[in-house]
Amino acid sequence: MQQYTLSNGVHIPAVGLGTWQTPDDETGYQAVLSALKLGYRHIDTAQGYRNEDIVGRAVRDSGISREEVFITSKLDNPNHGYDNTMRSFEETLQKLGTDYVDLFLIHWPNPLQYRSTWQQTNAETWKVFEELYHAGKIRAIGISNFRQHHIDELLKTAEITPMVNQIRLCPGDTQDDLVIYCRERNILLEAYSPLGTGQIFKVAEMQALAEKYHKSIAQICIRWSLQNGFLPLPKSVTAERISENIDVFGFELSDEDISLIAGLRGCVGLSKDPDTTNW
Numbered sequence: 001m002q003q004y005t006l007s008n009g010v011h012i013p014a015v016g017l018g019t020w021q022t023p024d025d026e027t028g029y030q031a032v033l034s035a036l037k038l039g040y041r042h043i044d045t046a047q048g049y050r051n052e053d054i055v056g057r058a059v060r061d062s063g064i065s066r067e068e069v070f071i072t073s074k075l076d077n078p079n080h081g082y083d084n085t086m087r088s089f090e091e092t093l094q095k096l097g098t099d100y101v102d103l104f105l106i107h108w109p110n111p112l113q114y115r116s117t118w119q120q121t122n123a124e125t126w127k128v129f130e131e132l133y134h135a136g137k138i139r140a141i142g143i144s145n146f147r148q149h150h151i152d153e154l155l156k157t158a159e160i161t162p163m164v165n166q167i168r169l170c171p172g173d174t175q176d177d178l179v180i181y182c183r184e185r186n187i188l189l190e191a192y193s194p195l196g197t198g199q200i201f202k203v204a205e206m207q208a209l210a211e212k213y214h215k216s217i218a219q220i221c222i223r224w225s226l227q228n229g230f231l232p233l234p235k236s237v238t239a240e241r242i243s244e245n246i247d248v249f250g251f252e253l254s255d256e257d258i259s260l261i262a263g264l265r266g267c268v269g270l271s272k273d274p275d276t277t278n279w
Contacts, residue, residue, distance in 0.1 A: 001041055002249065004231060006163040007186040010140045012103070013070055014226060015246055016042035018192060018233035024051040031237035032058035038243045041069055044166075044192075044233045046107055047076035047092060056096035071096060072103040074144055074166075077111035077279055080121045085128040093137070104129060104138045105166055109150035110275050122150070123157040130160050140164065144192075145274045148181045166190035168271040169230050171200060171221060172264035175271060183229075191225045194232035196268025203267045209257060222248045224261050 002014040017035040022028040028051050032043060036058060045055045052073060059069050073096065079088035093099060106125055110118040129141040142164030143151070155161065165182050167175060169191035182189055200206055201217050210217045218234065222245055225232035234245040253261075 001039065001246075002226075004188055006140050006188060007161065008140060008163060010102070010163075012140070012188070012231065013040070013042035014231055015222065015248065016040070016044045016070070016072070016190075016231065016233045017242065018235035019043065019045045019049055019051055019055060020192070020235055022049065022051055022054075022235065022237060024054055027237055029054040029058050031239075031242065033062060034239040035242050036062040036064055036069065038239070039246055040242070042072070043069065044072045044190075045096075046074035046105075047079065047088060048074065048107060052092055052095035053097075056098060060097055066098060070102045071098065072105065073101050074105040074107035075125065077108055078113065080106075080111060080114050080125050082124040082128055085125045086132075089128070089132060089137070100137050100139065102138075103140045103142060103164060104132070105142045105144045105164065106146070107144050108274055108277070108279070109143065109146045110277075112278055118150075119153045122154055126154055126158050130158070133160065142166065142187070144190075145272075147274060148178060150274070151181070151185075151187075161185055162187055164188045164190055166192055166233075168193050169225065169228075169232075170194050170196045170268055171203070171206065171224065171261045172196075172267040173270050174228075174262050189230045191230040191232045194225050194230075194234055195221050199268040203264065205260065205264060205267075209253075209261070212257075213251060213253070215251065216244055218245055219248050220253070220261075223251065223253055224258060227253055227258055228262075 003011045114121045132138045140163045142162045144166040206217045222232045236242050
Protein backbone atom coordinates (compact mmCIF):
# COMPACT_ATOMS: atom_id res chain seq x y z
CA MET A 1 0.00 0.00 0.00
CA GLN A 2 1.35 3.39 -0.98
CA GLN A 3 1.39 6.13 1.65
CA TYR A 4 1.22 9.88 1.98
CA THR A 5 3.30 11.80 4.48
CA LEU A 6 1.50 14.41 6.57
CA SER A 7 3.03 17.75 7.48
CA ASN A 8 4.22 16.37 10.83
CA GLY A 9 5.94 13.35 9.24
CA VAL A 10 3.22 10.81 10.05
CA HIS A 11 2.62 8.28 7.27
CA ILE A 12 -0.96 7.55 6.20
CA PRO A 13 -2.03 4.74 3.81
CA ALA A 14 -3.13 6.20 0.47
CA VAL A 15 -6.51 4.43 0.38
CA GLY A 16 -8.80 3.96 3.36
CA LEU A 17 -12.04 2.13 4.04
CA GLY A 18 -14.84 4.61 4.54
CA THR A 19 -17.55 3.54 7.00
CA TRP A 20 -20.24 6.20 6.60
CA GLN A 21 -23.58 4.34 6.62
CA THR A 22 -21.81 1.10 7.55
CA PRO A 23 -24.16 -0.50 10.10
CA ASP A 24 -23.16 -1.04 13.70
CA ASP A 25 -23.85 -4.76 13.51
CA GLU A 26 -22.36 -8.03 12.29
CA THR A 27 -22.47 -6.87 8.67
CA GLY A 28 -20.43 -3.78 9.49
CA TYR A 29 -18.03 -5.73 11.67
CA GLN A 30 -17.41 -8.30 8.93
CA ALA A 31 -16.88 -5.54 6.36
CA VAL A 32 -14.12 -3.93 8.42
CA LEU A 33 -12.60 -7.30 9.27
CA SER A 34 -12.62 -8.31 5.59
CA ALA A 35 -10.94 -5.04 4.62
CA LEU A 36 -8.15 -5.63 7.10
CA LYS A 37 -7.65 -9.20 5.91
CA LEU A 38 -7.57 -7.99 2.29
CA GLY A 39 -4.77 -5.53 2.98
CA TYR A 40 -6.39 -2.29 4.11
CA ARG A 41 -4.49 -0.56 6.90
CA HIS A 42 -6.57 2.62 7.09
CA ILE A 43 -10.10 2.70 8.52
CA ASP A 44 -12.14 5.91 8.64
CA THR A 45 -14.99 6.21 11.15
CA ALA A 46 -16.67 9.01 13.11
CA GLN A 47 -18.61 9.60 16.30
CA GLY A 48 -21.59 10.50 14.12
CA TYR A 49 -21.43 7.21 12.21
CA ARG A 50 -22.29 5.34 15.42
CA ASN A 51 -20.00 2.44 14.50
CA GLU A 52 -16.72 3.13 16.32
CA ASP A 53 -17.25 0.05 18.46
CA ILE A 54 -17.41 -2.43 15.56
CA VAL A 55 -14.37 -0.76 13.97
CA GLY A 56 -12.41 -1.20 17.18
CA ARG A 57 -13.57 -4.80 17.60
CA ALA A 58 -12.62 -5.69 14.03
CA VAL A 59 -9.14 -4.18 14.45
CA ARG A 60 -8.60 -6.19 17.64
CA ASP A 61 -9.94 -9.41 16.14
CA SER A 62 -7.92 -9.05 12.93
CA GLY A 63 -4.73 -10.15 14.64
CA ILE A 64 -2.94 -7.17 13.11
CA SER A 65 -0.97 -5.08 15.58
CA ARG A 66 -2.59 -1.78 16.52
CA GLU A 67 0.45 0.12 15.28
CA GLU A 68 -0.08 -1.20 11.74
CA VAL A 69 -3.65 0.11 11.43
CA PHE A 70 -4.34 3.80 10.85
CA ILE A 71 -7.63 4.71 12.55
CA THR A 72 -9.42 8.00 11.92
CA SER A 73 -12.44 9.29 13.81
CA LYS A 74 -14.26 12.61 13.81
CA LEU A 75 -15.90 14.87 16.35
CA ASP A 76 -19.69 14.84 16.17
CA ASN A 77 -21.52 18.15 15.77
CA PRO A 78 -23.08 18.35 19.27
CA ASN A 79 -19.67 17.76 20.85
CA HIS A 80 -17.95 21.03 19.91
CA GLY A 81 -16.45 23.26 22.58
CA TYR A 82 -13.69 22.58 25.08
CA ASP A 83 -15.44 20.36 27.63
CA ASN A 84 -17.61 18.49 25.13
CA THR A 85 -14.64 17.74 22.90
CA MET A 86 -12.53 16.40 25.75
CA ARG A 87 -15.35 14.23 27.10
CA SER A 88 -16.43 12.82 23.75
CA PHE A 89 -12.87 12.06 22.68
CA GLU A 90 -12.44 9.85 25.73
CA GLU A 91 -15.67 8.08 24.76
CA THR A 92 -14.23 7.52 21.28
CA LEU A 93 -11.15 5.88 22.78
CA GLN A 94 -13.37 3.63 24.88
CA LYS A 95 -15.55 2.60 21.94
CA LEU A 96 -12.54 1.93 19.72
CA GLY A 97 -10.79 0.09 22.55
CA THR A 98 -7.52 1.93 22.03
CA ASP A 99 -5.47 4.50 23.92
CA TYR A 100 -4.86 6.73 20.89
CA VAL A 101 -6.22 7.49 17.43
CA ASP A 102 -4.07 8.16 14.42
CA LEU A 103 -6.16 11.03 13.08
CA PHE A 104 -9.00 13.02 14.64
CA LEU A 105 -11.03 15.55 12.68
CA ILE A 106 -13.61 18.26 13.36
CA HIS A 107 -16.38 16.75 11.27
CA TRP A 108 -18.26 19.95 10.32
CA PRO A 109 -17.18 23.58 10.78
CA ASN A 110 -20.56 25.19 11.42
CA PRO A 111 -23.05 22.88 13.18
CA LEU A 112 -26.60 24.11 13.43
CA GLN A 113 -26.58 24.48 17.21
CA TYR A 114 -23.36 26.55 17.15
CA ARG A 115 -24.21 28.61 14.07
CA SER A 116 -24.00 31.97 15.85
CA THR A 117 -20.73 31.15 17.65
CA TRP A 118 -18.93 28.77 15.30
CA GLN A 119 -15.70 30.78 15.18
CA GLN A 120 -15.20 30.75 18.95
CA THR A 121 -16.47 27.20 19.33
CA ASN A 122 -14.05 25.90 16.70
CA ALA A 123 -11.20 27.74 18.41
CA GLU A 124 -12.04 26.06 21.74
CA THR A 125 -12.40 22.69 20.05
CA TRP A 126 -9.09 23.02 18.23
CA LYS A 127 -7.33 23.90 21.47
CA VAL A 128 -8.37 20.49 22.82
CA PHE A 129 -7.16 18.83 19.63
CA GLU A 130 -3.77 20.47 20.09
CA GLU A 131 -3.59 19.44 23.73
CA LEU A 132 -4.46 15.83 22.89
CA TYR A 133 -1.94 15.87 20.06
CA HIS A 134 0.82 17.09 22.36
CA ALA A 135 -0.22 14.44 24.92
CA GLY A 136 0.24 11.69 22.33
CA LYS A 137 -3.41 10.65 22.25
CA ILE A 138 -3.80 11.78 18.63
CA ARG A 139 -1.00 11.30 16.08
CA ALA A 140 -2.40 13.84 13.61
CA ILE A 141 -5.20 16.41 13.76
CA GLY A 142 -7.38 17.81 11.04
CA ILE A 143 -10.72 19.01 9.79
CA SER A 144 -13.54 17.94 7.49
CA ASN A 145 -15.93 19.90 5.28
CA PHE A 146 -14.05 23.14 6.01
CA ARG A 147 -14.07 25.81 3.33
CA GLN A 148 -11.41 28.52 3.04
CA HIS A 149 -13.14 31.02 5.32
CA HIS A 150 -13.51 28.39 8.05
CA ILE A 151 -9.81 27.57 7.87
CA ASP A 152 -8.83 31.24 7.82
CA GLU A 153 -10.82 31.79 11.00
CA LEU A 154 -9.34 28.72 12.69
CA LEU A 155 -5.79 29.79 11.88
CA LYS A 156 -6.28 33.07 13.74
CA THR A 157 -5.89 31.19 17.04
CA ALA A 158 -4.44 27.79 16.06
CA GLU A 159 -0.90 26.88 17.03
CA ILE A 160 -0.93 23.90 14.67
CA THR A 161 -2.19 24.03 11.09
CA PRO A 162 -4.59 21.17 10.29
CA MET A 163 -2.78 18.29 8.66
CA VAL A 164 -5.82 16.99 6.76
CA ASN A 165 -9.03 18.37 5.29
CA GLN A 166 -11.50 15.61 4.44
CA ILE A 167 -13.98 16.87 1.85
CA ARG A 168 -16.23 15.52 -0.87
CA LEU A 169 -14.06 14.99 -3.94
CA CYS A 170 -15.34 12.89 -6.81
CA PRO A 171 -15.84 13.08 -10.57
CA GLY A 172 -17.44 16.40 -11.40
CA ASP A 173 -17.09 17.77 -7.85
CA THR A 174 -13.48 18.88 -7.56
CA GLN A 175 -13.60 22.03 -5.38
CA ASP A 176 -10.56 23.38 -7.22
CA ASP A 177 -10.06 26.63 -5.30
CA LEU A 178 -10.24 24.88 -1.95
CA VAL A 179 -7.83 22.18 -3.11
CA ILE A 180 -5.29 24.83 -4.17
CA TYR A 181 -5.73 26.70 -0.89
CA CYS A 182 -5.14 23.56 1.20
CA ARG A 183 -2.11 22.48 -0.80
CA GLU A 184 -0.53 25.90 -0.32
CA ARG A 185 -0.73 25.18 3.43
CA ASN A 186 0.47 21.54 3.19
CA ILE A 187 -2.97 20.21 4.17
CA LEU A 188 -3.63 16.76 2.67
CA LEU A 189 -6.97 16.37 0.88
CA GLU A 190 -8.92 13.26 1.80
CA ALA A 191 -11.76 12.39 -0.59
CA TYR A 192 -14.93 11.11 1.01
CA SER A 193 -17.70 9.70 -1.21
CA PRO A 194 -15.16 9.18 -4.04
CA LEU A 195 -17.80 7.14 -5.87
CA GLY A 196 -20.43 9.87 -5.56
CA THR A 197 -22.45 7.73 -3.11
CA GLY A 198 -23.09 5.23 -5.90
CA GLN A 199 -24.47 7.66 -8.47
CA ILE A 200 -21.31 7.43 -10.56
CA PHE A 201 -22.27 3.98 -11.85
CA LYS A 202 -25.04 5.57 -13.95
CA VAL A 203 -22.73 7.98 -15.80
CA ALA A 204 -22.19 6.93 -19.42
CA GLU A 205 -18.74 8.54 -19.69
CA MET A 206 -17.52 6.53 -16.71
CA GLN A 207 -18.92 3.33 -18.18
CA ALA A 208 -16.96 4.01 -21.36
CA LEU A 209 -13.74 4.60 -19.41
CA ALA A 210 -14.23 1.38 -17.45
CA GLU A 211 -14.45 -0.50 -20.75
CA LYS A 212 -11.42 1.34 -22.14
CA TYR A 213 -9.16 0.43 -19.19
CA HIS A 214 -10.77 -2.97 -18.47
CA LYS A 215 -11.44 -1.86 -14.90
CA SER A 216 -14.56 -1.22 -12.85
CA ILE A 217 -16.05 2.26 -12.60
CA ALA A 218 -15.11 2.26 -8.92
CA GLN A 219 -11.48 1.51 -9.76
CA ILE A 220 -11.45 4.33 -12.33
CA CYS A 221 -12.79 6.76 -9.71
CA ILE A 222 -10.30 5.72 -7.06
CA ARG A 223 -7.39 5.82 -9.50
CA TRP A 224 -8.50 9.29 -10.62
CA SER A 225 -8.50 10.41 -6.99
CA LEU A 226 -5.00 9.07 -6.39
CA GLN A 227 -3.58 10.65 -9.54
CA ASN A 228 -4.97 13.97 -8.34
CA GLY A 229 -3.05 13.55 -5.08
CA PHE A 230 -6.20 12.92 -3.03
CA LEU A 231 -6.65 10.18 -0.45
CA PRO A 232 -9.87 8.31 -1.36
CA LEU A 233 -12.10 6.63 1.23
CA PRO A 234 -14.37 4.24 -0.70
CA LYS A 235 -17.10 2.52 1.29
CA SER A 236 -18.49 -0.98 0.79
CA VAL A 237 -19.69 -3.86 2.94
CA THR A 238 -19.15 -6.47 0.20
CA ALA A 239 -15.83 -8.34 0.34
CA GLU A 240 -15.52 -8.49 -3.46
CA ARG A 241 -15.99 -4.74 -3.81
CA ILE A 242 -13.73 -4.00 -0.86
CA SER A 243 -10.98 -6.04 -2.54
CA GLU A 244 -11.58 -4.40 -5.92
CA ASN A 245 -11.37 -0.90 -4.43
CA ILE A 246 -7.82 -1.42 -3.25
CA ASP A 247 -6.61 -3.00 -6.51
CA VAL A 248 -5.85 0.36 -8.11
CA PHE A 249 -2.07 0.61 -8.22
CA GLY A 250 -1.35 -1.36 -11.41
CA PHE A 251 -2.62 1.08 -14.03
CA GLU A 252 -2.71 4.81 -14.83
CA LEU A 253 -5.27 7.08 -16.43
CA SER A 254 -4.17 9.39 -19.21
CA ASP A 255 -4.04 13.13 -18.60
CA GLU A 256 -6.90 13.55 -21.05
CA ASP A 257 -9.10 11.13 -19.15
CA ILE A 258 -8.26 12.74 -15.82
CA SER A 259 -9.47 16.04 -17.26
CA LEU A 260 -12.54 14.42 -18.76
CA ILE A 261 -13.55 12.98 -15.39
CA ALA A 262 -13.00 16.28 -13.61
CA GLY A 263 -15.11 18.03 -16.21
CA LEU A 264 -18.24 15.97 -15.57
CA ARG A 265 -19.49 18.78 -13.35
CA GLY A 266 -22.49 17.87 -11.26
CA CYS A 267 -22.76 14.33 -12.62
CA VAL A 268 -23.12 13.02 -9.07
CA GLY A 269 -24.29 16.27 -7.47
CA LEU A 270 -22.20 18.91 -5.73
CA SER A 271 -20.95 19.34 -2.17
CA LYS A 272 -23.29 20.67 0.50
CA ASP A 273 -22.65 24.16 1.85
CA PRO A 274 -21.47 23.61 5.46
CA ASP A 275 -22.87 26.99 6.48
CA THR A 276 -26.42 26.05 5.55
CA THR A 277 -26.62 22.34 6.35
CA ASN A 278 -29.30 21.52 8.91
CA TRP A 279 -27.24 19.40 11.29
